[in-house]
Amino acid sequence: MNNTVIVKNLKIERDHTTVIKDLSLTVDNGEFVVLLGPSGCGKSTLLNAIAGLLNVSSGSISISDRDVTHAEPKDRGLAMVFQSYALYPTMTAYENLAFALKVAGAKKAEITARVKETANTLQIESLLDRKPHQLSGGQRQRVAIGRALVRQKGVLLFDEPLSNLDTKLRTELRLEIKRLHHKFNNTLIYVTHDQVEAMTLADRIAVMHAGDIEQIGSPMDIYHNPQTRFVAEFIGSPAMNFIQGHIELGDAKIEFVCETLRLDISNYQAKQPLTQGQAVCFGIRPEALTVGKKSGPYELDLIEQMGADCVVWCHGLNHHWVAKAHGDFTAEVGAALDIDFDCQQISLFDPVNGQRL
Template sequence: MAGISLKKVVKRFGVYEIIHGADLEVADGEFVVFVGPSGCGKSTLLRMIAGLETISDGTVSIGGRIVNDIEPADRGVAMVFQSYALYPHMTVEQNLSFGLRMTGHDKADVARRVKRSADTLRISELLKRKPRQLSGGQRQRVAIGRAIMREPQLFLFDEPLSNLDAELRVQMRVELARLHKELGVTMIYVTHDQTEAMTLADRIVVLNAGNIEQIGAPLDLYDDPANRFVAGFVGSPKMNFMAGRIVETNNGAAIVELVNHRGARLRKPAVDAPAVGSDVVIGVRPEHFFNAGEGDCDITIKADVAEHLGSVSYVYANAGREELIIEREASRQRANGDHLTVALRADRSLLFDKTGARVR
């Protein structure tokens, strides 16, 4: 096992800088997930750790050893890709053992590792099958088993579940969490799926346009995002953003008028509030709307569509140019143009300035 340290890591392709001085410390045995939109640099950062991309500047250390100039095969790293990359003419057992056999490993040691990988991933009964005889989830377990065969210090996963259907993704998330618990090996996992990140990670690294926006435990990022980007990216359904304007500041608080909601006002504690007249944004999670009269101010919206999920419904509504998602108990479902009044609470909302920075 090994911890990982990234210090001011930069990646350039020609004159274009893709990663802008990333700093990150991953503890030995930790499960860290990189999340962010497409093109944010999360897979590039992972590939630099693996050695599949050169590092333009800065250092990457694995287990206390700087690995900038060390070949991928010598870094003690195993990587699992989005594609399974199994040899179609080989059995599962042959796919698992191929890499070690090609490097001249002892047959008894190879057999021991095959048994360990198969037992860990519960694919022992599949060893004589070929990839075409396996389901997508079984193929992914074989790909992970091949990585386990190397007994690496570090596992790297690059969107390994994106080819699976929804039910298999849930199943494989459970398998990966169990695998991490059993092996206790450091794992870094790349995904754009917030649900995967929230359920798997010890810590999440949120990336945007080559920058690390925030690092923290899943619920810390959910409850206390550093800026509007993190607030909007972490969580599903996403956070609602409502246009506001500072109309008064006093005693360490800002009075925010919700400009699309007929003058509704919310008093937010804010030591460094923007000046009166400044445009701001109020952020509210779908589950943080309350029944009318049970908060600090009420707003009325027009409910267009209700998505019913059994115990709860998500009401998709609009107010002027704002589209809102509101979580309600299933018994309170509303839709089809009905008007619905809900309450906001200051302690369940967040305040952002016009640049997206959090106002506290």
């Protein structure tokens, strides 16, 4: 069955405020798409609209080649996992898993078989006789995921399902969700503000900002080729370094110039030819900076040890910089540093509209 989800020119208004602006998105059959963005960007609103939990002002939503723009949630052929688990507190895990099947009129033998199969898949067979208050946060979320899986729908929606869990449980359940997607090949739309979840789970990431999609692409494409400054700044931890400057064209090279800093950027693949004196915003990720304990123009502010690597904060040439270094890098605060720039890994943006040049 074709479980493609297509959103066309969607607009959603609340209290005379536009929350979603003429948004279009296609999630292909069996694809895992993550809606990523900061709080208030509209990602959960979009997910709820696809689920049928919100009315739309204009545009259309189709699922499995059916227009479901105004269909009831139960008629859309999908299942949803919520951030808050939403388990029935007086029911056991088994009863929570079985509830939707009972309401749908499934036979007892079928319900038993599907609940046991789902519990086995999620490794919660030993928890089926427990009520939610007897389960840990991770166990409750597994039951919530199982309640969606047991319905055997082709489209699954996840609304920040791991945000209430600690780091270890988030890591475990990320792997579980990815494994489940590989096993069942559902079309999956997943909302999060956590870029690590997005990068590790998604086939494609849709980065949202102010009610629209800024960029959609594979995790590596989003990371290495951000199409706007917002995407470049939002993806990556620590965030990309930015500095304002201009372009100087020589006979044999193209340089980015900012005060006394001059960098050869001749290999940069610009969308349009760069021009003499053109103002640009230069962006470079921390891992593309190599710091050395030499007598250079930069001064160390702080080293954050992260184990295998460390984050180096420094300043110089009237700017602050953040770089990544090997975990054994040490220096005293205030020490003079040198920085080498890998100009094969840079991004240039229009300083006015933030678009990639």
